[in-house]
Amino acid sequence: KMSLILMPFISLLQIIIGSIFSKFVVNLSKIDGDEKCDSRVCMTFVNSATLPFIFSAALFKDNPGLMTDVSACLSFYLLVWSPAFWTYGRSLLLSDTETAENKNKNGSSNLIVGLQKLFSPPVIGSTIGIVIGSIPLLRNAVLNDGVLSPVFRATKTLGTAYLPAAILVL
Numbered sequence: 001k002m003s004l005i006l007m008p009f010i011s012l013l014q015i016i017i018g019s020i021f022s023k024f025v026v027n028l029s030k031i032d033g034d035e036k037c038d039s040r041v042c043m044t045f046v047n048s049a050t051l052p053f054i055f056s057a058a059l060f061k062d063n064p065g066l067m068t069d070v071s072a073c074l075s076f077y078l079l080v081w082s083p084a085f086w087t088y089g090r091s092l093l094l095s096d097t098e099t100a101e102n103k104n105k106n107g108s109s110n111l112i113v114g115l116q117k118l119f120s121p122p123v124i125g126s127t128i129g130i131v132i133g134s135i136p137l138l139r140n141a142v143l144n145d146g147v148l149s150p151v152f153r154a155t156k157t158l159g160t161a162y163l164p165a166a167i168l169v170l
Helices: 002-029 033-045 051-059 064-093 096-106 110-118 121-134 136-142 149-159 162-169
Strands: none
Touching (some): 064 121, 136 149
């Protein structure tokens, strides 16, 4: 679907607009120190990860077909949002000296450190889901009483705990 392809781009656009807006507001209000970093992260990323799932579950609970489509769109949105949050968001929170100290402690190359930050667990899980869903042989092994369908059903059951846990945290 075209909406799935657009979601990562919309996520990137939201982050760029939020970052520009946050820089403008922080400079205008003359906030300094940790409050400046915290404000920039909060305005750049807002609460785009958990709240959309909670709202969509409440709005579309009576329409499972539509809820499936909405969940797919939100998941594709998070494919860009999540790694951007853990990389760019982290760099907004840390000062330049702290970032340099962390890189020197690891002794790893910048490429390896960057890839580790980029491929967070949600991104890896979503990528695996896309690969399995795109290859008919793997899709049939996971769905339709295939060999891996018990693993899929168990994972799906565990995944249903996400929204209640997120609501408790919020």
